[in-house]
Amino acid sequence: xxxxxxxxxxxxxxxxxxxxxxxxxxxxxxxxxxxxxxxxxxxxxxxxxxxxxxxxxxxxxxxxxxxxxxxxxxxxxxxxxxxxxxxxxxxxxxxxxxxxxxxxxxxxxxxxxxxxxxxxxxxxxxxxxxxxxxxxxxxxxxxxxxxxxxxxxxxxxxxxxxxxxxxxxxxxxxxxxxxxxxxxxxxxxxxxxxxxxxxxxxxxxxxxxxxxxxxxxxxxxxxxxxxxxxxxxxxxxxxxxxxxxxxxxxxxxxxxxxxxxxxxxxxxxxxxxxxxxxx
Amino acid sequence: xxxxxxxxxxxxxxxxxxxxxxxxxxxxxxxxxxxxxxxxxxxxxxxxxxxxxxxxxxxxxxxxxxxxxxxxxxxxxxxxxxxxxxxxxxxxxxxxxxxxxxxxxxxxxxxxxxxxxxxxxxxxxxxxxxxxxxxxxxxxxxxxxxxxxxxxxxxxxxxxxxxxxxxxxxxxxxxxxxxxxxxxxxxxxxxxxxxxxxxxxxxxxxxxxxxxxxxxxxxxxxxxxxxxxxxxxxxxxxxxxxxxxxxxxxxxxxxxxxxxxxxxxxxxxxxxxxxxxxxxxxxxxxxxxxxx
Numbered sequence: 012x013x014x015x016x017x018x019x020x021x022x023x024x025x026x027x028x029x030x031x032x033x034x035x036x037x038x039x040x041x042x043x044x045x046x047x048x049x050x051x052x053x054x055x056x057x058x059x060x061x062x063x064x065x066x067x068x069x070x071x072x073x074x075x076x077x078x079x080x081x082x083x084x085x086x087x088x089x090x091x092x093x094x095x096x097x098x099x100x101x102x103x104x105x106x107x108x109x110x111x112x113x114x115x116x117x118x119x120x121x122x123x124x125x126x127x128x129x130x131x132x133x134x135x136x137x138x139x140x141x142x143x144x145x146x147x148x149x150x151x152x153x154x155x156x157x158x159x160x161x162x163x164x165x166x167x168x169x170x171x172x173x174x175x176x177x178x179x180x181x182x183x184x185x186x187x188x189x190x191x192x193x194x195x196x197x198x199x200x201x202x203x204x205x206x207x208x209x210x211x212x213x214x215x216x217x218x219x220x221x222x223x224x225x226x227x228x229x230x231x232x233x234x235x236x237x238x239x240x241x242x243x244x245x246x247x248x249x250x251x252x253x254x255x256x257x258x259x260x261x262x263x264x265x266x267x268x269x270x271x272x273x274x275x276x277x278x279x280x281x282x283x284x285x286x287x288x289x290x
Numbered sequence: 291x292x293x294x295x296x297x298x299x300x301x302x303x304x305x306x307x308x309x310x311x312x313x314x315x316x317x318x319x320x321x322x323x324x325x326x327x328x329x330x331x332x333x334x335x336x337x338x339x340x341x342x343x344x345x346x347x348x349x350x351x352x353x354x355x356x357x358x359x360x361x362x363x364x365x366x367x368x369x370x371x372x373x374x375x376x377x378x379x380x381x382x383x384x385x386x387x388x389x390x391x392x393x394x395x396x397x398x399x400x401x402x403x404x405x406x407x408x409x410x411x412x413x414x415x416x417x418x419x420x421x422x423x424x425x426x427x428x429x430x431x432x433x434x435x436x437x438x439x440x441x442x443x444x445x446x447x448x449x450x451x452x453x454x455x456x457x458x459x460x461x462x463x464x465x466x467x468x469x470x471x472x473x474x475x476x477x478x479x480x481x482x483x484x485x486x487x488x489x490x491x492x493x494x495x496x497x498x499x500x501x502x503x504x505x506x507x508x509x510x511x512x513x514x515x516x517x518x519x520x521x522x523x524x525x526x527x528x529x530x531x532x533x534x535x536x537x538x539x540x541x542x543x544x545x546x547x548x549x550x551x552x553x554x555x556x557x558x559x560x561x562x563x564x565x566x567x568x569x570x571x572x573x574x575x576x577x578x579x580x581x582x
Contacts, residue, residue: 026412033412042415049416070439127301131309137514138560139521142533142553145541150320150352221425232434232525233541248434256435268423 018059025052072254080254081261087243088262095240096266098155099227103162108219111167112212115174116200129175136168144230153234161230166219173218177211178204210285213278220270224263313356320352321345354547362551375531378555384532386559388520391448392455393513399456400463400512401505405493407464408471418468425461433523455519459512466508470501503580506571513563521556533559 029045054074060066061073068076081088118124144161151157181204189199231241240259247255318341325344329336336344346355354362363378370377403421407414433454440450474496482492524534533556540549 029416030412033415045412045415046417046419050420070442123301124305125301126298127303127305130302131305134561137510137564138557139514139518139553141518142521142537142549142556145537145549146546146553149541149544149546229522229525233538244432245434248438251438253435253439256432260432260435264423 012063014059014063018056018063021055021059022052025049069251069253072257076254077257077261081258084255084258088258090238091240091243091259092262092266094155094236094238095158095227095231096224099158099230099239100162100223102155103159103227104166104219104223106159107163107166107223108170108216110163111170111215112174115171115178118171118175119178119204120196125175125179129172132168132172132175136172140165140168141226141229144226145233148230148233153236155239158227158230158235158239162223162226165222165226169218169222170215173211173215174208177208177215180211181207209278209282213274213282216274217271217278220274221267224267224270228263310356313353314346317351317353317355318342318345321348324348324352350544351546354550358547359550359554362547363554366551367555378533378536378551381531381533381536381552382555382559385517385520385524385534385556388448388451388523388532389455389513389517389559389563392452392519393459393516395452395456396459396512396516397463397509400460400508401467403460403464404467404471407468408497409489409493421461421464424457433519433525437523451520451523454523455516458515458519462508462511462515463505466504466511467501470504471497473504474500499578502574502578503571506567506574509567509571510564513567514560517556517560517563 025048029048032041032045032048035041057071058073058075061071072080118128141161143164147160147164148157151160185203185207186199189203194202228241228244231239232245235242240263243259244256247253247259322341322345325336325341325348328344345351347358348354351358366376366378370379374380403417407418436453437450440446440453471493478496478500479492482496487495520532521534521537524530524532525538533552536552537549540546540552
């Protein structure tokens with residue numbers, strides 16, 4: 012019980028600290044520190060409540076136990092990471108996004124196709140595409156190829172819709188200017204419409220990072236070799252080894268955040284001119 | 291008027307038609323090896339029309355032709371009693387109830403979080419980054435664990451599945467509503483301040499009405515996400531009931547036609563739900579005088 016009370020006190024103290032910090036003038040380190048304190052407090056509350064109320068480890072292991080599992084099972088986690096993230100998610104992400112981008116550039120030449128593909132693409136992007144996973148596993152076998160295929164199908168339509176919209180986003184005035192320069196199709200594509208499309212394309216790329224990881228992991232529930240993050244999660248849940256499951260989730264969270272973060276960094280480098288980046 | 295509708299619909303029609311053509315074509319290509327195999331064992335040679343008709347009517351094809359899926363849908367949606375375990379309406383209803391419950395939870399949580407974030411700077415600074423980070427975590431990966439753990443505590447039935455739907459659907463609502471609640475411009479805020487409006491009145495009479503267009507846009511995304519959550523949540527429950535369970539059972543037994551019909555009905559469900567929200571959006575915004 013004392014543990015729970017200590018946790019409550021820590022929580023109140025952190026809360027008070029965050030309110031004080033939020034009132035200070037805007038600084039970069041405050042914008043980083045406040046969420047960090049919040050996250051740390053959550054971990055402390057988690058640890059304290061689990062230990063204080065003696066929640067069984069098969070229900071919810073404390074963060075320290077997860078950290079121990081993470082550290083001691085590093086080799087297994089690494090194998091799973093390579094199988095699911097590097098082979099499945101990343102390769103599917105690259106194939107799917109570049110295929111969608113090339114399709115968008117091709118579609119952009121024909122207004123008729125644009126009018127037809129945009130609504131259909133928007134519709135398909137809202138569908139539960141993840142349901143294709145069992146079919147694709149059947150077609151491409153249990154190894155990472157089928158996971159990459161699921162990722163390709165999942166990222167294709169969101170990416171296509173965003174790229175097509177992006178390629179249309181240059182203004183009539185700007186396009187007219189290109190015409191007065193006697194710019195050809197390729198010149199206006201490379202010098203005007205592609206740069207103008209970049210914010211939209213990066214929006215699509217960011218959405219697709221999460222989709223890619225989800226697709227690769229969920230596809231493994233439908234069949235996989237004896238490695239991979241989705242496989243490990245579903246089997247360890249069956250054995251009630253929840254600390255291992257949470258360690259795997261930590262890997263997924265770290266990989267997902269790093270993936271998203273690197274796309275954001277790339278976006279900052281490419282679309283530095285956009286108002287949302289200059290803020 | 292008619293001409294406008296035609297101009298809008300004909301490109302969509304052409305694209306859809308092209309998809310169906312490609313589908314039939316792929317059905318021939320993908321199912322051909324099995325057809326040739328069968329013919330070889332029977333000691334017969336397949337002519338092209340025979341090959342086509344065979345690839346479009348196999349029992350467990352690699353890719354069933356659209357009309358086979360349509361037949362299966364007709365059989366399992368219309369011909370079966372809806373209480374029957376083989377009826378897709380029965381399974382669809384289970385998925386639908388999970389989806390809606392999770393959607394309602396998620397929307398409620400999302401709106402509450404957004405109101406908190408808009409009114410409290412400390413909350414904005416500490417919660418918002420984590421809300422965004424929470425979505426880079428492939429939550430669907432945790433789905434089996436949430437189901438198993440909640441089952442062990444004694445919570446079973448709809449709630450565990452709805453929890454997953456909720457987690458997926460609250461995010462778009464938070465992001466959209468924070469934007470929406472902040473959308474009134476300074477002039478309007480100042481006007482309410484001259485009326486001596488309290489913070490609650492400011493929220494109720496200006497911020498909430500102003501956020502409606504944002505809310506509906508996020509609701510559409512949230513609904514689609516909620517359905518995905520519901521389908522995936524049904525996988526680890528051991529393929530008992532629901533569209534996700536039909537997918538899993540189909541993949542165990544190689545019943546491709548069953549998988550495709552479950553997939554198509556999930557797609558139809560998503561389309562109906564999202565367009566219902568679209569309809570609500572149009573009616574509400576029209577009455578509020580905000581129709582685009």
